[in-house]
Amino acid sequence: MKAIQASLEDISYLLRIPQRKPYGTMEGNVKKALKIATEEKDSILASIPQDLREKGSVLYTTLVEGKGGLQSLLTYIKNQDPDKVSLGLASSLDTVAEIELLQAPGLSFLLPEPYLKYPRLAGRGMVEFTIEKGDGSTFSPQVGGEPIKAATIQVVLDGYSAPLTAGNFAKLVVDGAYNGSKLISANQAILTESGADKKSGYSVPLEIMPSGQFEPLYKTSLSVQDGELPVLPLSVYGAVAMSHSEDSEEYSSPNQFFFYLYDKRNSGLGGISFEEGQFSVFGYVTVGREILPEIKTGDVIRSAKLVEGQDKLVLPADST
Structure with missing residues (x-):
């Protein structure tokens, strides 16, 4: 599943190329993920506890053949539709994350001894936020629906790549x-208040896991200009991601986090954020992304x- 995830995450980088997008490479990535999923079906399902195997089987079918799965993603890539590719990619990665949650093998590396004093998340988790408007107004209704007084946002936490940061947050x-x-x-960005x-x-x-590495770096930012990119x-x-500590950029804030509203129009070379590799990213919004731009100062968790x-x-x- 990590190999499938890595193959799909590569597509997110390719989508950010502002010039002609390499759809042929993206197609190769999806076919690689499909090949792994098909050939390793038995081992993928065998790694899921018996009592969760039925749920795992449904998720596996969704990933390989479902409407928001790899076959659909392959079609969107062949049609060279970047918006649908982005949505299909998010859907497939979400299903991958759900399967990995069921497998939950724990961390694939040992943490340095000094860092065992921190909470840690040995795998993946999910946090559900309920957000309300601070002024008593409502969020925009979904298609054909009523105005929403309380919006739901779900965030998948990646304790494999950021165990300490995700653990502290959890x-x-x-x-x-x-x-x-x-x-x-x-x-x-949308930040939480700090210092309460x-x-x-x-x-x-x-805490940042560099691409191609098997454990995070600590107290060290990455240099995107030198080709260093994070797994997250x-x-x-x-x-x-967590904000920086008020005392040192080598540490994260104890509690202040932010949702990042990435906009490639305000980014640097290759459509990458100017602050890439400078913060401890530990998760992604998987449900409720459309709510984020409606959140204003004073709204409440x-x-x-x-x-x-x-x-x-x-x-x-x-x-x-």
């Missing part, structure tokens, strides 16, 4: 730290819940 969610938090709309007394959290070292890119609409991944959250011995 613990904050479990502790209720974000319930009632106000949001701040800034340039290309009820918030705690750990100031985790800047910031240059994706709906990327979720009514609740945040860890709906999947509680069993992957490992707390240090001195944690409460």
Whole structure:
């Protein structure tokens, strides 16, 4: 599944090329993912616990043959429709993430000894936010629907690539730290308020997994100009990352995070954000991306819940 994920994530980079997009390369990536999925079907399903195998089988079929799966993605690429490719890619990656959640093998590397004092997420999780307008107004209705008083946003946490950052965030969610938090709309980002007394959290070292590597770097940013790219890119609409610590850019804020509203029109070379490789990205909005541009300063996180991944959250011995 990691190989399938990596093959698909490469497409997200190719989509950001502002000139003529390499659809032939994208097609090759999807065919590679399909080949792996088809040839390794038995081992993929065998790695899922028996009581979850039926759900895993449905997800596998969705990934390979479903409307939002790899076959559909292949069609969109052949039609050279970048908008549908982007949507199909997000759908396929979401299904991949769900299958990996079922497999949940834990981390594929050992954390350095000094970092075992932090909470960590040994796998993937999902957080569901309920957002309300601060002024009592509503969010835009869906097609044919009624105005929405409370919008739902789901975020998949990637504890494989950012175990400490995702772990700290998951613990904050479990502790209720974000319930009632106000949001701040800034340039290309939506931030949570910082420094509220009820918030705690750990100031985790800047944590970035470079592409092609098998474990994260700590307290080290990447140089995009030198060809260094992260496994979890910031240059994706709906990327979720921690702000920097007020004391040092080598550490993340204990509790302030932001939704990144990536806009390639305001990006640098190759359509990559100027701040790529500078922040600890730990997840992505998978449901509710259309809500993000409607969020304004003063809107409120009514609740945040860890709906999947509680069993992957490992707390240090001195944690409460």
